[in-house]
Amino acid sequence: MITLRDSLQLAYTKIRTRRIRLFIVLFVASLLFSGLVAGSLIVSGALKSFQVFSDEGFSGRYIVSGTYSDPAAFQSGSMFGDPAMIARAEALEKDRETRKKSEAKRLGIEYVSNETDKAVFDDGNGNKSLNNMSLVGQQVIAEFEATRPKVDLSRYKDQVKGADAYYRSLRMTYVPIDKPSLNLIKDGKEQTDQRNGTVEGTRGIAGIASDWTLIDKPLLQPFVLPGQSLDIGSDGSIPVIASYSGAQEVLNLPSLSVSATSQQKKDRLVEVRQKIAGQRFSLCYRNASSNAELQAAIQQQADIKANQNKKDYQKPDYITAQNSELCAAPIVQRDVRTAAEKQLFAKQAEFDRIFGKKDPVSQTLSFRIVGLSPDREFSGGFGVTDILTSILTSSVGVGWASPLEIYEQAPVVQDVFKTSPGTEMYTPQNTFYAEFSDAAQARTALKNDGCVIALDGTQLQPGEVGCSAAGRPFYLQTFGSASLAIDEFQAGFRKIQLIAAGIIGIVAAVILMGMIGRIIADARKETAVFRALGASRLSIAQIYLVYTLYLGILTVLISLVIGFGVALLIDSKLSSDASITMTLLFNAADLSKQFHFYGLDITDVGIISAAVIGAALIGSLIPIAHNVRRNPIKDMREE
Known part of the structure; x- marks a missing residue:
């Protein structure tokens, strides 16, 4: 009879044979699982660091943001091809043309119809569509919008109920007609280059011309620097949370090189914070x-x-x-x-x-910097800054921002933030917020009051509700509280992790199956001898099961070593830059805080280890079952 101790000794002896083959199999299997280990360590460390940084700013605040979404209207395009709206546009345009000709005759001037301002496009094949770039097209769309429910705070409250407070923000949108401009005044000159501020993502002060948002004061407070106020100054200066690159430009600080060290970046952040509060710059508003x-x-x-x-x-x-x-x-x-x-x-x-042209209006706007936020990135990059910012952009907010109250107090601001009919369906200008007293209520709102942006043909999962259906026109996200964003990210990562573990487990099981099958095939004579000496099939199976456990344990150990090494390497390379990014994103007062990509989660390590052992055992079942059923006498003759 072969005892467990004998099985341990025999399995250990087998481990020491065929070392090159063993090394290759262990290395390949370990590489697969080390990815899971490294991912777990990196994500665990990042999530813990998020929590550390979120102790400032929006700490203890649980806010859900809502953006209007009408995917059905967006996808179908029925508004622009609606026969009734096209007929209305043609009638209005005919009347407008008649009035223009009459007025031109009265004034004694020549009138030539402007083909580019036609209200209806006609491709010559009978297909007509509304031209939203024309004045008449804008009027018809405005009439259509007037028949639809308004996109306002009261409608958001109807969807997201039970919050302690509600807020709103307003962002700049594309305006096809009568678009105003904001030209930077720098070194005593107005910068008239029309490229300034016209492309989203422009860095520096010019970025405010395309990336300025108005937000209710309670949501801006975490970004305000000590001693600063969100009220309009006695000199009429507009308070603004500045982008980091814009603040550096105001201070005339040269951009750091891409090779700048983390200490240089930290020193620059300290310098900007110390000097930027209360600094002013001016823009020229022109209609x-x-x-x-x-x-x-x-x-x-x-x-x-x-x-x-x-x-x-x-x-x-x-x-x-x-x-x-x-x-x-x-x-x-x-x-x-x-x-x-x-x-x-x-x-x-x-x-x-x-016929609609407005008199020229220009005015100098003075801005007073009262806070800092990271630059909004539009590059879609995969650097550490891009990834970290993208995770929390919707939950914290970045870019240029001022209090919403100035919209009523500064008339020219209303022109800057004006919107065109139809905009809210395609690029919503308004975002609404609901603040709850605890995280549980906020999570409940996200789960029960939210909706899924479902285009035609999208298959909704059980329990999901499409936006604009069942009185839910607002797509909900977290805002401000990193804990809520972390929960969402962690849930998504957990799903990906489980799927990856399953796929890797199957691949590893196949690899180990081949390894174990080869070992068993090489030991047929040995197995036959054991059987001839009276060893049972179960005893033989026990030897190879122990051997499989050895393989699994070695794979776990190697995977942990590689995974820990990768996580520590990434942490050493990226931690400093990530710390600067998070300090800006959360406006952290404590500059000693560090963002780490290394954090041990015992549960994750246990799950991965169990997956490795499980894959090894599953991979061994078929070879072992096949081996114990073989005829030992036949094997001895063949050997």
């Missing part, structure tokens, strides 16, 4: 008419300069140029027009005003 005038003057001056040495070139009778006075209307440099030409110009201006 669409004012900006068009300015750009026309700049272009005219460029044309004159380009042609000044040409003999046959004649200067225009009417020349304007950029004013030396900041944010002012262009000056007239030359005007030799005839009285008739001036009168015609005045009549054309009157005609344009009658």
Whole structure:
């Protein structure tokens, strides 16, 4: 009879044979499982670090944000192809054309129809669609929106009930018609390059021209620097939470090189925090008419300069140029027009005003920096900063922000944040927030009051509700509380981890099955001898089961060593940069806090170890079962 002790000794002896084959199998299997170990350690460390940093800022606050979503309207595009709306647009456009011709006749000016402002597109094959870039198209869409429920705070309250407080934020959206501009005033000059601030993700001060948000004060407070106020200043200055790159530009600090050390980055953060509070910068607001005038003057001056040495070139009778006075209307440099030409110009201006063109308006806006936040990234990168920020962007918020109250107090701000009809369906301008007294209530709201953005053909899971159905038009997310965001991320990671463990377990089981099968095949003579000496099938199986356990334990140990090594290496490389990012994201006052990518979760390690052992045992069952059923006499003859 073979005892357990004998099985342990025999299995150990087998482990010491065929070492090259053993090493290859163990190395491959360990690499697979070490990925799970490293992932567990990294995520566990990151989540614990998130909790450490979230003790500041929104600590103890549980907020759920909601963004309006109507995927059915977005996908179908029925609004732009609706026959009734197209007919309405054609009727309005016909009336508008009649009035334009009549008004032009009254004023004694020539009228030429503008094809680019047509309210309806026609491809020539009978397919018509509404042109939302036209004034008439905008009017028809506005009439359509008036028939739909308003996207406002009261509607959000109907969906998310029981909160202790509700808030709202307003962001800049694309405006196809009469778009105003915000030009940076720097070094005593207005920056008139139209590329400034027109592309999302612009860094520096110019970023405010496309990435400025207005938010209720209670949600901005965690970003405010000590001694600063969110009220409009006595000098009319607008309080603003600045992006980190914008704050550095205000202080005239050169950008750090990509090779800057973590200590240099930390020193820069300390310097910016110490110097930026209360610093001011200015922008020139220009409505669409004012900006068009300015750009026309700049272009005219460029044309004159380009042609000044040409003999046959004649200067225009009417020349304007950029004013030396900041944010002012262009000056007239030359005007030799005839009285008739001036009168015609005045009549054309009157005609344009009658049909919607606004008088030029410009105004200098003074901003006062009262806080800091990270830059909003649009690159979709995979660096540590990109990943960490993307995890918490929706839960904390980044970019330029000011109190929502200034929308009512500063009229020009209303023009900056104006929206076009139809915008709320496609790129919602409003975000609403519900603050709960504890995390459990917030999680319940996310679970029971939320919805899934489901396009046509999307298969909803049991219990899921599509947005805009059953009175749930708002897609819910966490905001502010890292604990809520962490719960969501952890749940998602756990699902991925289990799926990965299952796949890796199957692959490892197949690899180990081949290894164990090969060992058993090599030991047929040995097995036959044991059987001839009276060993039972169970005793033989016991030897190979112990051998399998040895393989599993060795795989676990090697996986842990590799996984721990990878996690520690990543932590040493990324911890410092991540600490700077999190300090900014949470506005942490304690700069000694460190963000680590290494954290031991005993439960995870136990689950992974069990998966390794389980995969090894499962992989051994078929070879062992096949071996113990073999005829020992036949095996001895064949050997």
